[in-house]
Amino acid sequence: MGTTETGIVSGRLSPLEYEKNFSDLHPPLDEHEALVASDRCYFCYDAPCMTACPTSIDIPLFIRQISTGNPIGSANTIFDQNILGGMCARVCPTETLCEQACVRNEAEHRPVEIGRLQRYATDIAMRENRQFYQRAEPTGKSIAVVGAGPAGLACAHRLAVKGHDVVIYDAREKAGGLNEYGIATYKAVDDFAQAEVDYVLAIGGIEIRNRMMLGRDFSLGDMLSKHDAVFLGLGLAGVNALRAEGETAEGVEDAVDFIAALRQSETKADIAIGRRVVVLGGGMTAVDAAVQAKLLGAEEVTICYRRGKESMNASEFEQDLAASKGVTIRHWLQPKRIIARDGNVAGIELDYTRIEDGRLTTTGETGVITADHVLKAIGQTFEADGLGIIALQSGRIVVDGEGRTSLDRVWAGGDCVLGGEDLTVSAVAMGRDAAESINHVLAAASQPAEAVA
């Protein structure tokens, strides 16, 4: 039991409690568990799970390989489609993707544990550092990848496989993007994101330059002059503002910063948290922040979302997880004003909301929740500094089916493009497919000009 001291303080828990609270959410399957779980797969033909996977991993095959004692072959099957299969196994909302499509749901309302099986196989291969890919003959082409998140890493790896040289430019201290800075700690323990970056880079031919920010340290034009092609996997660097009175009070924080700080902390004892925390928002970030606030020892944690449960972006599983950790989720509440005392947050006043004629509106009723810490998880925005005249729509980069932007020699993928799904696995798919497109274009350009008569 932690302290109930009011205010934003660190060290609410004992070291043992921190360790327990931030350990693996789903412990890995051991061999026996993996065999039992894999035996449940029916090896469906044209399997619905595979169709549901944004990276189209051959799920029945990789599970069959596990069931026959061939986890290395299984990992190879996974990595063929998704080189970040290890992280995706941990963070994918499988309950709305592959596992939702599993035919076992029809049979007995319990899908095959695809995510955990994927982790089982990829963990073994990565632990043994089994590398499945070799670089093709060098092409002499150089590609700039901007952003070392899931999209950028997937793109870089596939380009390296094709024999191209890749330089990744990333604004942060470490590579990994949201895998390193944006995932709840208990989903990626033991510094997994960095282990995965190392595993991806082991193919060779990929150089990472950290602390290089587009718009500050270089422009898109610089990249195009130095490289044959550019892939933009920029992610979403900005966050939405609350635009409510009192937002500047001490104790109002962006959830993404809070989550990132947690990930970079060794012991978590140095991460300060309020006694009563309100998290604003309804997505995965809101849940990740709320759950971790609770795990840090906050006495009360409340998620306030301005619409109903059915509109929440956080999956059912995530909502249940939050509830199981003691987080209260309240719907139809929209922040009106941060109540500050001596410059510090003391509470939040909220408007009750409802849908009227299809539009969200306030009812006129208000309520107050006592809080000393408010975390904002109300959406991230794309910051387009340094991109010049690239076509945007709704604040995101416009791409075609192959990831080509409006600019010649420039591709993009991941959260920064229009139509992105805010999913690691979708970002991987886009990065991988853009790499195939880049390779295709570069290869075509290198062909001898004369046609065969």
Added chain:
Amino acid sequence: MADLRNNFVGIKSPNPFWLASAPPTDKAYNVERAFKAGWGGVVWKTLGEEGPPVVNVNGPRYGAIWGADRRLLGLNNIELITDRDLYTNLREMKQVKMNWPDRALIASIMVPCEENAWKAILPLVEETGADGIELNFGCPHGMSERGMGAAVGQVPEYIEMVVRWCKQYTRMPVITKLTPNIADIRKPARAAKSGGTDAVSLINTINSITSVNLDTFSPEPSIDGKGSHGGYCGPAVKPIALNMVAEIARDPETYGLPISGIGGITTWRDAAEFLVLGAGNVQVCTAAMTYGFKIVQEMITGLSNWMDTKGHRSLDDICGRAVPNVSDWQYLNLNYIAKARIDQDACIKCGRCHIACEDTSHQAITQYVDGKRHFEVMEDECVGCNLCVNVCPVQDCITMVGLEPGVLDERTGKTVDPNYANWTTHPNNPMARQAAE
């Protein structure tokens, strides 16, 4: 309540479930536990002749194959007959029979193929009060290399000879246990009958290597890097055993010869199948070795409840009921036409029926209908082979439906003929053509 009391060649037991001669019946301790658990009878592990007993290997004796979740499907065994002193066994048998007079106690015997050897042991066994003897002509490993067990069971003349000796030197009922490691099971059964056997029991275990260690290249179970074929048993052998039981049950030469059914019996349902195919009772081993003696309670209640549901009052009501329905292929009705039908409410859309049919059979199941994943039988292609039924993971989702006479078979464009017609009279049969000419 159905009456499960069993009278097998005059040997009475409260139910038809006996433990087969095998490791679980090697000594009084185990057999007492079995009777406490409810087993109707026990065939004591095979006795050898007087003198120093045989020895077993001191490494692993069993190998296995498994299904999902390591469910044991097949076991193999290189243990020999009892490795305990003959008189120790006889003393214990006598005591157990005294303690459990209502249970069947059978002595399994294997001595050299010499008249004196059998003449010597039979009175000793008789003195225990045992209800009968079972001649072990089946053990496929070790003992067969010494001219006993399957080495006898594979030569019908030897079977007949030994059975004759036994009938001559003992008043006890004689059950002859047959080896399946032979081309035609009817031959040894006929020989046993000619020798005067009271019954046959089958099957004994099947020559087998269950697996090979891919690190050491030794067959399993491995004894210091080498392996020997063992006797295969357990659920995997049941279909082989059922067929052999049926072969004997319907052979005119052995028709009516009592059969004790053995081979992979694990549940009441397995037991019932042996009984209706002509077995007068059943013997169980691997299931007990896998799960313990308690399984007999499931067998007793399961058989009893099924019989009650179906109105069968005693074992006589069910024994052999399926025998008349076992037929040679040539007499099967070629005018019977069935089509697979998929219950769309039960279908979970795994696609296994489609791919099995598409890749390996008759291309008779759809994958998409109107752009939607939908599995449906195309009756104009379906030959009624039943593969889809067998690969479907959902019970009763796909069923075979017989077409009524007069209905159009969309595959052939002909209506279903109401008359029975088989291969013997079919125009494509060269033999039938010759007969007609």
